[in-house]
Amino acid sequence: MGIFDFLIFNKKTTKRVFLDYASSTPIRPEVREVLRVSADESFANPSALYEEARDAKALLVDAHKSIARSLNTTANQIVFTSGGTEANNIALLGVFEKARERGNPRPHVVSVVTEHPAVREVLNEIERRGGEVTLLSPREDGLIAVDQVVDVLKATTVLVSVMFVNNEIGVVQPIKEIAQAIKRKNKEDGFHVLFHTDACQAPLWYGLDVSTLGVDLLSLDGIKIGGPRSVGCLYVKGGTQISPVMWGGGQEGGLRSGTEHVGACLGLAKALELAKKEKNESSEKVQLLRDNLWSQIQKHFPEASVNGSLKHRAPNNLSVCFPGVDAEHLTVALDTYGVCVSYSSSCRTLKEDSTSYVVEALKPECKGSSIRFTLGIHTTQKDIDVAVQALRKAVIQVTR
Amino acid sequence: MGIFDFLIFNKKTTKRVFLDYASSTPIRPEVREVLRVSADESFANPSALYEEARDAKALLVDAHKSIARSLNTTANQIVFTSGGTEANNIALLGVFEKARERGNPRPHVVSVVTEHPAVREVLNEIERRGGEVTLLSPREDGLIAVDQVVDVLKATTVLVSVMFVNNEIGVVQPIKEIAQAIKRKNKEDGFHVLFHTDACQAPLWYGLDVSTLGVDLLSLDGIKIGGPRSVGCLYVKGGTQISPVMWGGGQEGGLRSGTEHVGACLGLAKALELAKKEKNESSEKVQLLRDNLWSQIQKHFPEASVNGSLKHRAPNNLSVCFPGVDAEHLTVALDTYGVCVSYSSSCRTLKEDSTSYVVEALKPECKGSSIRFTLGIHTTQKDIDVAVQALRKAVIQVTR
Numbered sequence: 141m142g143i144f145d146f147l148i149f150n151k152k153t154t155k156r157v158f159l160d161y162a163s164s165t166p167i168r169p170e171v172r173e174v175l176r177v178s179a180d181e182s183f184a185n186p187s188a189l190y191e192e193a194r195d196a197k198a199l200l201v202d203a204h205k206s207i208a209r210s211l212n213t214t215a216n217q218i219v220f221t222s223g224g225t226e227a228n229n230i231a232l233l234g235v236f237e238k239a240r241e242r243g244n245p246r247p248h249v250v251s252v253v254t255e256h257p258a259v260r261e262v263l264n265e266i267e268r269r270g271g272e273v274t275l276l277s278p279r280e281d282g283l284i285a286v287d288q289v290v291d292v293l294k295a296t297t298v299l300v301s302v303m304f305v306n307n308e309i310g311v312v313q314p315i316k317e318i319a320q321a322i323k324r325k326n327k328e329d330g331f332h333v334l335f336h337t338d339a340c341q342a343p344l345w346y347g348l349d350v351s352t353l354g355v356d357l358l359s360l361d362g363i364k365i366g367g368p369r370s371v372g373c374l375y376v377k378g379g380t381q382i383s384p385v386m387w388g389g390g391q392e393g394g395l396r397s398g399t400e401h402v403g404a405c406l407g408l409a410k411a412l413e414l415a416k417k418e419k420n421e422s423s424e425k426v427q428l429l430r431d432n433l434w435s436q437i438q439k440h441f442p443e444a445s446v447n448g449s450l451k452h453r454a455p456n457n458l459s460v461c462f463p464g465v466d467a468e469h470l471t472v473a474l475d476t477y478g479v480c481v482s483y484s485s486s487c488r489t490l491k492e493d494s495t496s497y498v499v500e501a502l503k504p505e506c507k508g509s510s511i512r513f514t515l516g517i518h519t520t521q522k523d524i525d526v527a528v529q530a531l532r533k534a535v536i537q538v539t540r
Numbered sequence: 541m542g543i544f545d546f547l548i549f550n551k552k553t554t555k556r557v558f559l560d561y562a563s564s565t566p567i568r569p570e571v572r573e574v575l576r577v578s579a580d581e582s583f584a585n586p587s588a589l590y591e592e593a594r595d596a597k598a599l600l601v602d603a604h605k606s607i608a609r610s611l612n613t614t615a616n617q618i619v620f621t622s623g624g625t626e627a628n629n630i631a632l633l634g635v636f637e638k639a640r641e642r643g644n645p646r647p648h649v650v651s652v653v654t655e656h657p658a659v660r661e662v663l664n665e666i667e668r669r670g671g672e673v674t675l676l677s678p679r680e681d682g683l684i685a686v687d688q689v690v691d692v693l694k695a696t697t698v699l700v701s702v703m704f705v706n707n708e709i710g711v712v713q714p715i716k717e718i719a720q721a722i723k724r725k726n727k728e729d730g731f732h733v734l735f736h737t738d739a740c741q742a743p744l745w746y747g748l749d750v751s752t753l754g755v756d757l758l759s760l761d762g763i764k765i766g767g768p769r770s771v772g773c774l775y776v777k778g779g780t781q782i783s784p785v786m787w788g789g790g791q792e793g794g795l796r797s798g799t800e801h802v803g804a805c806l807g808l809a810k811a812l813e814l815a816k817k818e819k820n821e822s823s824e825k826v827q828l829l830r831d832n833l834w835s836q837i838q839k840h841f842p843e844a845s846v847n848g849s850l851k852h853r854a855p856n857n858l859s860v861c862f863p864g865v866d867a868e869h870l871t872v873a874l875d876t877y878g879v880c881v882s883y884s885s886s887c888r889t890l891k892e893d894s895t896s897y898v899v900e901a902l903k904p905e906c907k908g909s910s911i912r913f914t915l916g917i918h919t920t921q922k923d924i925d926v927a928v929q930a931l932r933k934a935v936i937q938v939t940r
Contacts, residue, residue: 370798
């Protein structure tokens with residue numbers, strides 16, 4: 141059953157194939173039920189004092205605890221946010237500003253060229269504020285080496301931020317190894333470098349035990365894991381020196397002011413719980429389909445190539461370069477054949493130059509010719525077959 | 541029908557009376573229906589390119605248009621946020637930072653002592669960042685005079701922020717008159733002072749035509765008007781010089797990055813539309829009940845006094861000082877009698893000193909002895925009568 145069957149898209153007469161799960165996932169029925177029940181049972185502001193407010197507060201604590209269980213940490217180390225973008229902003233700007241406040245005049249932040257705009261644009265802001273940013277370039281397989289990180293650390297470095305699963309090309313960075321290397325360096329040289337990972341694309345396929353990973357900060361987003369929209373969270377290891385990016389009532393331990401949406405927090409917790417429970421089965425299933433998609437593409441488009449390592453890659457992602465093809469035109473053509481894909485991050489399509497800077501970092505010649513296929517738990521073999529048929533027609537159409 | 545009948549609180553055996561609508565309002569059935577339908581019809585990321593994403597984008601544009609209609613402005617002047625706190629943060633920090641960027645080394649911001657923490661705490665942050673803040677003190681009736689504002693404006697002033705309806709004491713500031721005076725001063729002295737109002741508590745009772753009001757920035761929040769949680773918006777007059785507080789995909793005209801929750805935006809638009817349509821009838825109804833509550837309180841507690849002007853006050857608000865009574869104890873006692881109230885802003889209860897700085901600004905002796913009753917569209921005469929009975933018992937109990 142494909143996703144549009146699942147959603148019972150009655151108004152559509154033709155079947156559609158959705159292969160853009162990295163952009164958005166449909167909210168899961170179990171999550172929707174959590175939202176419904178919590179909306180029925182509680183509307184009070186969890187910061188008030190009466191019984192209904194205390195009930196709401198207790199549910200909010202439950203949501204913290206549940207997320208903490210999924211990440212193998214404690215409830216007070218989870219900060220709810222309005223999504224992955226805000227979680228990344230708090231992680232990066234929060235650590236940067238706190239370091240300045242504590243007397244580091246020009247805090248140094250290390251990251252990677254291929255990060256999501258919600259990290260890249262924050263790094264630009266850090267530079268505008270007088271910080272120093274080092275952007276590492278990945279190898280042609282999309283990965284960075286641990287030594288690349290270690291080599292640029294210095295006494296003024298306050299943070300390293302490396303994405304777990306890349307949103308465009310799906311490559312999986314060696315988070316655990318980087319974390320270990322940073323800790324070693326901190327110990328040897330007396331540095332105080334924190335490590336953040338944007339893990340928004342990871343939970344459906346990988347375990348996120350923060351103590352095993354060894355990260356200090358980790359961002360998650362509901363929309364990427366079948367959860368509610370406009371809710372995410374940031375894991376903040378106890379003792380982390382960090383400032384907020386918004387000020388007000390001091391909710392979420394002072395790190396994120398604004399009345400919490402208790403239902404959405406519970407919904408995110410449920411989505412993460414389901415992701416953790418099903419990740420092995422889901423991974424196996426989508427990887428088979430993804431590999432089949434790649435086999436069929438190779439057969440019909442021998443000149444096509446995968447962007448980034450096929451081995452170190454999320455099982456649901458296939459980013460393919462079709463040499464000589466305009467990716468935007470191909471995306472639009474595929475849409476007319478009923479297939480939904482993206483040609484760079486959705487968040488990039490708002491920019492003037494919407495070609496992929498992620499692909500560019502690996503294979504400059506492919507930056508305007510690459511399509512991202514991302515599968516989800518509802519993807520079927522039929523979806524893959526329809527997509528390949530559509531591709532065959534669409535590629536001819538746009539190269540004519 | 542009181543609110544807890546409305547919510548069918550089956551699990552409660554006793555009837556409860558909710559008089560804390562300034563803290564939270566139950567989501568309206570019409571809004572819930574909008575959320576349900578939009579969740580069924582669309583899950584796509586509005587920034588993607590395919591049909592479903594364009595549909596989501598069109599719905600998002602509809603939400604902008606609807607809010608714009610309610611405020612008598614155009615769709616591109618509405619920025620969706622994660623709530624009132626974020627809207628206030630963008631308004632204040634955004635104008636402050638943009639002014640610094642444009643060469644004003646120490647931008648001056650003017651506001652009032654009695655503002656919500658989501659303004660007060662942002663002003664503290666502006667001071668920490670090297671800005672200059674002037675906090676005006678209201679008169680004993682809670683109001684500020686137009687001249688108080690005008691007198692402190694100077695060449696470096698970039699922003700005046702004055703709350704429309706105070707969240708604790710309900711007083712209504714002369715927004716239109718302040719706006720006119722600022723414009724006159726700008727013209728006469730060549731100043732460039734912008735005017736922001738936190739109108740989160742206003743839409744259920746007052747019209748918010750931004751051109752009549754003459755404001756440059758106006759904040760709204762879903763939770764205060766029967767809308768969805770975790771969604772708000774900021775009206776930003778075209779041409780306003782303002783920076784974001786978060787960075788990323790550049791959504792909402794670059795002023796608020798992060799994937800939009802289309803359903804929540806539509807829900808907020810619906811709640812605002814209903815508020816506008818019903819405000820006259822709602823105001824008349826709650827004012828009668830509020831006045832009745834005040835009459836009964838005066839009868840039973842002749843020493844009680846209202847905090848702030850009774851005349852220039854939202855029709856649903858009654859902030860009462862009970863001399864010699866500990867407001868926190870009274871709040872807890874009222875809860876045991878089934879009545880929900882607050883003794884200062886809910887957002888303040890997280891602070892160590894949770895007495896009311898708002899009441900303190902008017903009547904220092906009442907800061908720890910004042911209770912906020914806020915009525916809503918579901919409040920009934922029965923609720924008022926039950927509340928008064930509970931008060932009679934609770935006050936005796938806490939003064940024993």
